[in-house]
Amino acid sequence: MKKVLIANRGEIAVRIIRACRELNLKTVAVYSTADAKALHVRLADQAICIGPAPAVKSYLNQAAIITAAKLTHADAIHPGYGFLSENAEFAKKCKQANLTFIGPSAEVIDLMGEKATARQTMMQAGVPVTPGSNQEFTDARIGLAAAKKCGFPVMLKASAGGGGKGMRVIKTAAEFLHEFSLAQNEAQNAFSDGHMYVEKYLTHPRHIEVQILADNYGQVMAVGERDCTIQQHHQKVIEEAPAICLEPQIRQKILGVAVKAAAQIHYTGAGTIEFLLADAQHFYFMEMNTRIQVEHPITELTSGVDLVKWQLKIANKEHLPQEMNSKTANFAMECRINAFSAGKISGLHLPGGLGIRVDTALYQGYIVPPDYDSMIAKIIAYGQSRQEVIKRLQLALDETAIIGIQTNLNFLLQVLAESDFQQENTDINWLDHLSSGI
Structure with a gap:
């Protein structure tokens, strides 16, 4: 594998390009006419326009993306998350075109993509389901x-x-x-x-997910778990790792179940198995995401494992080691920064300092288009304890300035300041109830 086409945009496209650079892989960016001046276009070794602004005519245009890969002599396609990342038909077309799809097989994507079928498969594997x-x-x-x-x-x-x-x-x-x-x-x-x-319907569950990596030789490992309980309208807002609500015995059980499930379906690459934690002792399979997750940075920081690089290595037929453990921090937390309006970034200051990571494709003068997902950045804090990390994240958000568009920065600061959040007295419905009063 020598050249990777990134079939995505925004911060995840930038993240993949950086990982490819570390592995000395050439990169190809694809872009719509709305993204002609996007950061991923500027950072890639090559860039090719695949259509107009609507995603269905560009980032979801399978024929255009595969043609772009052929024209630029790419030999692999990384789909990122969203768009075509969990599209079994696209994975199949990549294989037919002799392109490496950086992800699991089309058959596995298909198996896990239909939620009812996935439930049935997990039941057969002995995984508890709701x-x-x-x-x-x-x-x-x-x-x-x-x-x-x-x-x-x-x-x-x-x-x-x-x-x-x-x-x-x-x-x-x-x-x-x-x-x-x-x-x-x-x-x-x-x-x-x-x-x-x-x-x-579970009345007060928490949302726990397990990050797994699996190579082409049967080796599967659970890299760690995340707590993604803080959601608004079923969309994740703040994620943290590890899930400190888990008792050690339940943590080992849920990690073990995730590894067994991935092995059962012959999974390859990076994937996430999501569970609902009903109470201190009971958890149930919810779904599997057969791709890299938005919230992967908090697992990288608490495990020391570069998940995107390992996606590329696994696709290149490398073996996973028996164990990986070189964590950067004991705890990490991520806030998703969303744009509430399109427009030009007329002023921009992003936070930094000890224990702060920012994943974004923003730059001053960039025009945020109205055509795609509203997430424009991820601000991540990491450190030795949850309390330390919350404080660092509050300071980082307070320091952040994004001028020219409306964002959810103030809302996130309000959430972080809530005593229920700080004391982990929350469930997946908590933020919806809180939002109605903010």
Whole structure:
């Protein structure tokens, strides 16, 4: 593998380019007309325009991306996260074009992409799953029968879903049919797939995920776990590692289950297995993301493992070592910086200093386009304790200046100052309840 095309944009494209440089791999950036002056375009060895601003005509245009790889003589494609990163058809087309897809096989992506199928697979592997429907469905009456069987309240989910799309908490049988129609329409519009499934709704869970790496020779390791409980409308806002809410015995159990599950499906590359922690002793499989995660930096800092470099090494047929342990910090926390408006960055000051990392593609004069995901930066703090890291993160956010657009910086500062957050008295619904009062 000598040249990698990055089929993405923004901070993750920049992150991948930097990892490639360390491994002496040439890079190709693809970009839409809206991203002609983006940082990833400037940093790559080559850049090629693949279409107009709408993602469906550029970053989701499979034919254009594969053609770009051929034209630039790339031999591998890194999809980052989002866009085509979990698209089995795209992984298959890469293989057909003799391009290395930096991720698991199309078959594994397909297996884990359909949430109902993934649940079934995990059950067969002996992984605990939340009680719910054993099969997906498109008929509301079948869904209602499944909901009654596992007991209300239930969580209705789109089988092909993600990011909270097609998801509803339904408390009674009386409201099921109406909410099913709304959720299915949303799923159809977002994913062109109206298949649904239901799970028992857990009232006060925490969201715990395990980072795994697996090579092509059967070696699987759990690099560590993250606590992603702080969410707004099912979207992660603040993530931390490790998950200090876990008792040591449960931590070992959840890491072991994740390794077993990845081995069962012959996984390769970096992946994340997500769980809901119902209480101190019980956790349930939720889904698997077959790609690098937005929040990967906090695991890198608490493990000392460069996850993106290992994605590239595994794709290049390298063996994982028996163990990797050279952590930078005991604890790390990440805030996602989101733009609430498009526009030109007329002023920019990003934080630095001991225990601060910033992943972004912003620069002064850059024009944030309105066409893509709102996340524009990740500010990460790390140190010896959760209390120390929260303080560093507060100071870093307070120091940050992004002028010309509206962002969520002030909101994040308010969240970090909340006593419930500082004392970890939270669950996945906590921030939604808090937001309504801010």
